Amino acid sequence: MGCALKHLSFWHETAGDDWAPRPSLPGTTAADVVVVGAGYTGLWAAYYLAAADPGLRVVVLEAEMAGYGASGRNGGWCSALFPASLPTLAAMSDRTAALAQHQAMRDTVDEVVRVCAREGIEADVAKGGTIALARTPAQLRRARAEVEEARRWGRGEDDLALLDAGAAAAVLRAGDTLGATYTPDCAAIHPARLVRGLARAVERRGVVIHEHTRARAISPHHVETDHGSVSADVVIRATEGYTPRLAGHARTIAPVHSLVLATEPIAAHLWEEIGLRRRETFTDHRHLIIYGQRTADDRLVFGGRGAPYRYGARISTDFTRDAEVFKHLRATYVDLFAPLRDVAVTHTWGGVLGIPRDWCASVGLDRDTGLAWAGGYVGDGVSTTNLAGRTLRDLVLGRTTDLTALPWVNHRSPAWEPEPLRWAGINAGLRAASLADVEERLTRRPSIVGRALERVVH
Template sequence: MPTTPSSYADLSLWHATLGEPLVPRASLPGSGEADVVVVGAGLTGLWTAYYLVRADPTLRVVVLEQEIAGFGASGRNGGWCSALFPTSWDALVAAGGHDGALRQHRAMQETVREVGRVAAAEGIGADYVRGGTVTLARSAVQLERLREAVGTAHARGFTEDDERLLDAGEARSLLDADGVLGGTFTPHTAAVHPARLVRGLARVVEAAGVRVHERTRATRIAPGRVETDHGTVRAAHVVRATEGWTDRLAPRAVVPVYSLMVATEPLDEAAWARIGLHDRPTFTDGRHRIIYGQRTADGRLAFGGRGAPYHFGSRVHPSYDAEPRVFDDLERTLRELLPQLGDAATGVRFTHRWGGPLAIARDWAASVGLDRATGLAWAGGYVGDGVSTTNLAGRTLADLITGTASDLVDLPWVQHRSRRWEPEPLRWLGINAGLMAMTLADAEEERTGRSSRLARLMAPLTGGH
């Protein structure tokens, strides 16, 4: 069932701190026609609309959204606009050679800057600060893994300006976490307020003539049309930009996996003097189970991670956004990482808990493409790296749809098609086993002091690069 308008502010910290009312736009008034119809008013759909009308202001572009712009992962994520790309290096090389793989990653680095440029030019107050990312090593095993990762990156053609190893003192000067032995730093990440970014982008595309219809659920996508609960829109090009909700329209193309977050109350300057993050770098560490955090513009710590289960049948439901066990674990993890926060009884308070689904393709490869025979286009499978990748997808889709020859349309991820996920119950068993394996791998390393054999065994199944 649709979410009631009064609850939209409760979706996340980001929605709660937007500073604007979350009133849905008008639904589709009935059947009609367009040149391009986009399903999904998240960042993929809105960036696509933005670059389409910039390329050709005469295009009739319609964006359809079952809830409100920024309802999904685009408005609930960790606020990392990064050059991280989920597809493995070997897969990119197989698709486009070494130079193609390098171009893909360079395009991602440029995309981080492009998001900042557009936000500034269009007056979108997204709290964009390109402070980079610090990855901490808090064990000898993690330090060695990070050292190998930097060496591998340099061997592939990246430089110290892209990623460099930090000693313990350098790492602690960025984030004074417990037990730090070293780390890495990359400048190719910006911290953003994601809901302000996506909601601001929706206003910009509307002002440019794009029709955005909210509370309009697409029930079927087919060549030349999108059927909805309010009528059918016919168009030469149809763009599927539904990410975690894709299974409803394209079964088994991707699976929705939940990532959850918590946030503290605003901290005072004395607390930040003890913690660090002075230039607002995003942060993580070298464990196998993914964690991610940032210092928000209003002085909070926003912190997230995996750990929530995959739900049988690729089901997505509002009740799955909350997993108290995972929330408790995230809060414990952040207090353990940063003892400056104190204990649960007397220390810094956590004020927000939220979550939502992201999308993962069977081969962990993000993709974007256009079937010219049918006019159907798609983008997604970002594995949580979508704040920036959506922008690259939008620019690429605009070039594909308008027939523009550019350096983007022959990047290795373009026209890639992942095979479909297995049917249930194999899907449920395999995905949840993979999620559990990362927690067990961290426990194995803590117990043995050696690199996890389990993690190496599971790497091909969990997107290991």
């Protein structure tokens, strides 16, 4: 199994890890805290808990191996993006709390960078920020509106700036660029190196990780697995897109696939034509999300949504059926960067992200049951998981802090609709995003479908 994991993605293959499996749970045991899931959320929670109280008995259970899921397969953006908008957060609390959440996300990017340095995690970190291109009049209009909204919230140019075509080209030269937005709050990373390094850092602090130990059910102070059970004062659910596999959680999170590709190393003269000298991450203002980065070894890693939601919350392990989506991804980056038309794609892969019904991530602890959770990141989890880990630390240890006062704490998202409504609704949304982008390319005006879609997801 360890060797097979190397072939899950470009990141897994280049993690510099032998992927030797850790022992499974040897039988029924007890702990102070048991964490279900050895991705970013579970490992950050274990890391901060063990650092704050070295006497805690913390056990992490993982169905596959640490970094198997989205934590090892994502696009490598450690950003300040949070899935719920500031108006949504303010409606849940108030304006001050919403802005505190935003600032906490900005601070979290730097915290991840600091931990990598402190723990010697060689995750190819480069904090170059994110440029979001506007390549049609409709996209430019949205870019301007986003910056105007940021100013109404008191966010300055050091947070989000509007670039004209020339300033955008100085960062990233893509075809038909009219302008862009830029934020400094993002670091490009090698996600698999981060998660594997974090797992080792956790173990150095005395945390025990049991791999190949699938949790079947979570209940107050108890986790039932296929290798026995664990009782604990606190049970942390950190399963993100895999949550529907737990008994009783079929409608908690919708697992949606995102697909990614990597090219061969790109020649220096081509990068000189394109840009990204500081390894800025990039996207544009279309409706159907795309994302990319220049890797430390000068490849292009490029991904996006578009793969259909699988009926019954099924999670795919075979992405050969998505050949058309990968073909579209390649066509999209060639449309952006014509000099890359002859560059070969060497890796294609996919992973699952978790979407809550109201598109709002949450973290919390029910003291009566000892059940804690974090998730629903909608693809923005590389940094948000770190904030979740520090918040879970404070909640579990009974601390009242600035983090425990943030509006996402103890938020409860409604359950998703049962099938087939969920299948029909999510796939209709994906189709609508694609149609909105086509409409805007043809009409050069903001899409009516797109405006309706934005109201649904924000």
